[in-house]
Amino acid sequence: MAATDPALTALAQGWCALSLLHGRIEAHIEKALQSRHGLSVREYSLLNSLSRQHNGEGGHLQMKQVADAVVLSQSATTRLVTRLEDRGLLSRYLCPTDRRGIYTDVTEEGNRLLTEARPTNDGALREALDEAARDPQLAPLVRAVETAGVPLASTPVGGASSPA
Template sequence: MTATDPALTALAQSWCALSLLHGRIESHIERALQSHHDLSVREYSLLDVLSRQHSGPGGHLQMKQVADAVVLSQSATTRLVTRLEDRGLLSRYLCDTDRRGIYTDVTEAGLELLASARPTNDRALREALDEAAKDPELAPLVRAVEELKIPASTVAAPAGASV
């Protein structure tokens, strides 16, 4: 295949459309979360992922797993966790069985903020998808997203199964 191959060109155009849809959705949600809850999309995503972890041994995420789950580098994840920890929304602690492991968990304040932000996130997502569906190039992607049936465990799982 060459760079001018029609299949590659179509693939590149499809990828651009997907990227455009993602950018529009993320920007719309970002504005809504920032204005109503002083949260970024990444902060919301981190709180959401961590809130879905069960309690007890192995029920919390190590920093590497957090980075994989929110699709950030480990250094960017550390900065994100530190910001949320400074706001009292997360806590970090050493693993009982492996002192090298650092776990992250959502505090009660973080769970409360997440609960109040979830309807805003969901509403903004719906608005962004409805707006994108009006664009003929994006409408098929919107339909595909709406028709996806992904098990919740796939979306909420830590490293080894990413978000």
């Protein structure tokens, strides 16, 4: 039997702890968003990502960029966009300079829901991090998240900066 490299074992344990932290946070936020706003973490993340678009050069995200931002495949992202479009939270239109391109924008109703849901997302994130900080295995990761320089209020859990 081959000996296990202690550095790789520690790395694997670290990855498991990070995965555990992510799962706990996402589950906590999912529950809060679903119960208060009828949104999943992925739906919130999509609305949040698309709400940052602007009309200037490079201001609109292509579907691949949207998929990367919400950590989903392009086909899953398209289904998610369709669901939110059916709910009146998003709209799609052709790119004015390249008729092959399709842009997706958050509607007024989508922005209203996002504005209402943002404090829920942020509060649930804070609660989940505070709870995880009491676990000695997760406390160092919580400190790392809190000092990473990424504003927590604008980074959804299901967004690009979180593990999938």
